[in-house]
Amino acid sequence: MKILVCITNVPDTTAKITFAESDTKLNKTGIQFIIGPYDDYALARAVELKEQNGGTVTVLNVGEAEGEPQIRKALAIGADDAIRVNAEPTDSYFVASQIAHIAQQNNYDLILMGRESIDFNSGVVHGLVGEMLGIPSFSPVMKLDIEGSTAKFAREIDGGKEYMEAPLPLVFGCQEPIADWKIPNMRGIMTARTKPLQVVEPVAVDDMAINEKYTQPAAKGECKMIPVEDVEKLVTLLRTEAKVL
Amino acid sequence: MTTEIAENQALIEQTVRDFAERYIRPHIREWDEAQHFPAEVFHKLGELGLMGVLVPVEYGGAGLGYREYVAAIVELSKVDPSIGLSMAAHNSLCTNHILMFGNEDQKRQYLPKLASGEWIGAWGLTEPNTGSDAGNMRTVAVRDGDHWVLNGSKNFITHGKSGNVAVVITRTGEPGDKHGSTAFIVERGTPGFSAGKKEDKLGMRASETAELIFQDCRISDSQRLGEVGDGFIQSLKILDGGRISIAALGVGTALGAYEAALAYSKERKQFGQPISSFQGIAFKLADMYTDLQASTLLTFDAADRKDRGEKVSLASSVAKYHSSETAVRVANDAVQIFGGYGFIKDYPAEKFYRDSKLCTIGEGTSEIQKLVISRDILRD
Numbered sequence: 001m002k003i004l005v006c007i008t009n010v011p012d013t014t015a016k017i018t019f020a021e022s023d024t025k026l027n028k029t030g031i032q033f034i035i036g037p038y039d040d041y042a043l044a045r046a047v048e049l050k051e052q053n054g055g056t057v058t059v060l061n062v063g064e065a066e067g068e069p070q071i072r073k074a075l076a077i078g079a080d081d082a083i084r085v086n087a088e089p090t091d092s093y094f095v096a097s098q099i100a101h102i103a104q105q106n107n108y109d110l111i112l113m114g115r116e117s118i119d120f121n122s123g124v125v126h127g128l129v130g131e132m133l134g135i136p137s138f139s140p141v142m143k144l145d146i147e148g149s150t151a152k153f154a155r156e157i158d159g160g161k162e163y164m165e166a167p168l169p170l171v172f173g174c175q176e177p178i179a180d181w182k183i184p185n186m187r188g189i190m191t192a193r194t195k196p197l198q199v200v201e202p203v204a205v206d207d208m209a210i211n212e213k214y215t216q217p218a219a220k221g222e223c224k225m226i227p228v229e230d231v232e233k234l235v236t237l238l239r240t241e242a243k244v245l
Numbered sequence: 246m247t248t249e250i251a252e253n254q255a256l257i258e259q260t261v262r263d264f265a266e267r268y269i270r271p272h273i274r275e276w277d278e279a280q281h282f283p284a285e286v287f288h289k290l291g292e293l294g295l296m297g298v299l300v301p302v303e304y305g306g307a308g309l310g311y312r313e314y315v316a317a318i319v320e321l322s323k324v325d326p327s328i329g330l331s332m333a334a335h336n337s338l339c340t341n342h343i344l345m346f347g348n349e350d351q352k353r354q355y356l357p358k359l360a361s362g363e364w365i366g367a368w369g370l371t372e373p374n375t376g377s378d379a380g381n382m383r384t385v386a387v388r389d390g391d392h393w394v395l396n397g398s399k400n401f402i403t404h405g406k407s408g409n410v411a412v413v414i415t416r417t418g419e420p421g422d423k424h425g426s427t428a429f430i431v432e433r434g435t436p437g438f439s440a441g442k443k444e445d446k447l448g449m450r451a452s453e454t455a456e457l458i459f460q461d462c463r464i465s466d467s468q469r470l471g472e473v474g475d476g477f478i479q480s481l482k483i484l485d486g487g488r489i490s491i492a493a494l495g496v497g498t499a500l501g502a503y504e505a506a507l508a509y510s511k512e513r514k515q516f517g518q519p520i521s522s523f524q525g526i527a528f529k530l531a532d533m534y535t536d537l538q539a540s541t542l543l544t545f546d547a548a549d550r551k552d553r554g555e556k557v558s559l560a561s562s563v564a565k566y567h568s569s570e571t572a573v574r575v576a577n578d579a580v581q582i583f584g585g586y587g588f589i590k591d592y593p594a595e596k597f598y599r600d601s602k603l604c605t606i607g608e609g610t611s612e613i614q615k616l617v618i619s620r621d622i623l624r625d
Contacts, residue, residue: 073256183263186294186307189256193249 038114139173291362322497339366405455
């Protein structure tokens, strides 16, 4: 079984976000980058499926060279090889087009990724990739098993879970608890450097979206403590200041 | 440092950070208050390869060098110094003694279990009446045919109760004779070998410290490490490397205290502004950072020298002395920056303050380091 896991290179969840170039770009100074947390779940499950069923796991990242430490980490966790599409990702359509282009050349049985990145959070790349390849895509998938050439999986829906089966090949956007995040061991780290990391140039794609400007969310107001016996004041403030009533 | 080494080190640091956040940070206070030694964490560290960092792959270890080892200790200690201490003691004392001086059979028998974290190791040199004055130790081993009979006790031994195996230095010759001691491997469960009381400590409370007791403990000569009479010389060589690991412990402890104080100083407001904007606090942070940078460079320099196979007695003592004193100073300043919140257990500074003190005492006090350093630089 050939599995492709698409990973994003995103700011650490505790990073303080600021903008540069007149608020048109993320200020990367001092930011620690990580594998997207949802992608990390996808990678962990892919490695487990490989251990159970055999096969290979290829990691794909659409991004610049600064993301290679995250790719090496994915290799240390258990992926067999990696491909980096050497481009700054501009929008979801661009990223999906690059993934689809790589997938068309390699006939993967499974294409896994996070249900969304945690920087732009569009949550549409898996759907776009499925459409471009003409194969079904599902998200957010929280359980996945493979039996022969069939995937048995559960995805979250409003009010519960939906249990489904579908023949491979498939595209999945993953989330917890599909697997526990894996921490690479020392031997994995040392062997990661010997695993192939192929750098390819992107295919030309027209931009479908342009990010014109970023702004910070409004600063949180000061917390007001209202004594429990003063419910009327609370209601008044909720009505006149917070305007939620 | 090559790009490859730098990238590997960065990945090791990130790995240990992830591990510490997931398996250690949620339990820090609970383990500290109960003085609980979390053996299960060390089994997990073994799965990562961190219980046999220096052990070659052929014996089940990670086969890494001191630079990577130091990086791992720093990251663990930044979160909980007591876990960093136990990991360091297991690796550089017991495990490293068998690696450096064990014969092939001993390496094959013990290193895979120790490197995998299946077994936890202890190392016994200190006694109730002899710390640095190891030549006058009272634990004796007397030869009896193909066996040795051990009597005496060792104290302040890391993993003295939970260790599955201990390397013990005993006197086999005259007191004060540097060729009068010999090292042995003693397994838990050997008749006559038992653990004494577990110490109730000021800090490093999740790292177990206990007494080892030998009462007519009879072990085979095959458990002897190296030649008869080499125990003291072996110990000095083990401590040369061990001091690098305690230097790393000091760096990690100081770093944890510094980062906590830095973050707090930016959040805590007095007179309408963060306290970091006051020069009294900002200068303190500058001193902490400067000391920390110096300790970090000295520690990695000692590690690099060790990796190059150079003699490191001086470099490891310098690193250990500087980073231990830095840890105490930085942790003290962190408490001061936290103010009243530094004096209570709800904030991290208080624990770093207690933990840091071990660094200037364990594996040779600061005074002993100054003795080693001064003797070296004054040698003709």
